[in-house]
Amino acid sequence: MKTEWTQPYVKIEPLNEAAAAEARRRVDQLTKPLGSLGRLEELAVRLAAMTGSALPSVTPPGVLVFAADHGVTAEGVSAYPQEVTAQMVANFAAGGAAINVFSRQIGALLHVVDVGVAADVEAPGVWRKKIRPGTGNLLREEAMTPEEAERAVQVGLECAGAIADEGAKLLIIGEMGIGNTTASSALLAALSGAEPDELVGRGTGVGDAAWERKKAVVKQALARHRPDPARPLEALAKVGGLEIGAMAGAVLGAAARRIPVLVDGFISTVAALLAVRLCPGAADYLIAGHRSQEPGHLHALRALGKEPLIDLGLRLGEGSGAAVAFPIVEAATRMIREMATFESAGVSSR
Numbered sequence: 001m002k003t004e005w006t007q008p009y010v011k012i013e014p015l016n017e018a019a020a021a022e023a024r025r026r027v028d029q030l031t032k033p034l035g036s037l038g039r040l041e042e043l044a045v046r047l048a049a050m051t052g053s054a055l056p057s058v059t060p061p062g063v064l065v066f067a068a069d070h071g072v073t074a075e076g077v078s079a080y081p082q083e084v085t086a087q088m089v090a091n092f093a094a095g096g097a098a099i100n101v102f103s104r105q106i107g108a109l110l111h112v113v114d115v116g117v118a119a120d121v122e123a124p125g126v127w128r129k130k131i132r133p134g135t136g137n138l139l140r141e142e143a144m145t146p147e148e149a150e151r152a153v154q155v156g157l158e159c160a161g162a163i164a165d166e167g168a169k170l171l172i173i174g175e176m177g178i179g180n181t182t183a184s185s186a187l188l189a190a191l192s193g194a195e196p197d198e199l200v201g202r203g204t205g206v207g208d209a210a211w212e213r214k215k216a217v218v219k220q221a222l223a224r225h226r227p228d229p230a231r232p233l234e235a236l237a238k239v240g241g242l243e244i245g246a247m248a249g250a251v252l253g254a255a256a257r258r259i260p261v262l263v264d265g266f267i268s269t270v271a272a273l274l275a276v277r278l279c280p281g282a283a284d285y286l287i288a289g290h291r292s293q294e295p296g297h298l299h300a301l302r303a304l305g306k307e308p309l310i311d312l313g314l315r316l317g318e319g320s321g322a323a324v325a326f327p328i329v330e331a332a333t334r335m336i337r338e339m340a341t342f343e344s345a346g347v348s349s350r
């Protein structure tokens with residue numbers, strides 16, 4: 001590759017400190033003991049800094065679910081067969097998956113994007129952006145070419161723009177791709193330098209033998225491809241996934257529009273880390289929705305310096321944990337937008 005990142009420059013503005021200061025002042029004037037809404041207060045101030053408004057709004061949220069297959073499933077690293085990816089895309093289109101239910105609950109705009117499902121998916125409403133029908137088996141070959149990796153990021157960027165144009169005020173990034181906890185573990189090890197044994201979990205729930213195999217696959221893939229943490233796009237091409245690249249692009253697309261991104265579980269957080277390695281300014285626009293059971297998730301959160309909002313023992317993906325956490329983010333905005341001040345309510349302050 002001639003250069004690591006050849007796409008048009010993604011301009012991400014720094015946080016708006018004036019809006020943050022104004023939000024802080026307002027939060028301290030609301031009818032409650034100083035600091036009593038804890039992390040909701042911090043969240044409101046951060047949302048002001050991201051959006052540039054001291055009265056931030058995050059409704060309606062937008063959810064993008066990127067779907068793709070993984071050649072590494074041939075190594076027996078998932079508890080479910082590869083066909084489930086395409087079958088779940090049909091389930092998303094029919095409205096029956098967890099992310100459909102939670103998206104309806106929070107009034108989200110939801111789009112499913114096929115960036116690399118192995119089978120032909122004809123499901124109505126699914127955005128067809130297939131880059132290739134699944135990645136190569138990262139144990140034996142590079143998952144994709146550097147050009148495909150770049151295209152995946154570009155597709156994600158464009159989808160973030162499209163859902164923003166529909167009115168989304170916050171973006172949730174989700175995914176579907178059997179085998180993608182293996183690719184995410186390899187990519188996280190590549191980007192963070194962490195030991196695969198500490199990152200690789202059971203994903204969909206593999207037994208002990210498959211778990212050992214999964215760890216060996218990740219270690220051998222890293223030994224084979226030697227991804228360079230200073231070349232994140234190349235690392236994506238070698239050991240990543242099409243949906244992971246697209247999610248990273250969506251993060252960049254949202255951040256470039258000052259749209260806060262609510263990150264989901266393990267795969268989503270690895271994609272967010274990739275986005276930050278491509279464009280460090282994106283980190284300011286990320287909120288960690290929840291903590292997944294997958295052991296690597298904590299490493300990914302630490303690498304981003306983010307504290308998740310909730311921990312319900314979820315390990316699903318799709319954007320589900322972020323969608324469940326969304327009402328907390330909305331509560332922070334409603335607090336600052338709707339609560340009375342000591343002055344307006346005639347309540348004595350100290």
Ligand SMILES: Cc1cc2ncn([C@H]3O[C@H](COP(=O)(O)O)[C@@H](O)[C@H]3O)c2cc1C
Nearest residue numbers: 078080175176177178179180181203204317
């Ligand atoms: C029915 C079903 C629905 C899902 N929705 C998300 N995932 C999650 O599981 C997969 C990753 O786990 P692994 O690496 O072990 O394959 C991804 O598709 C992820 O989104 C699902 C998995 C299944 C089986």
Ligand SMILES: O=C(O)c1cccnc1
Nearest residue numbers: 203265266292315316317
């Ligand atoms: O944390 C996640 O997103 C996750 C964990 C296990 C399986 N699928 C997704």
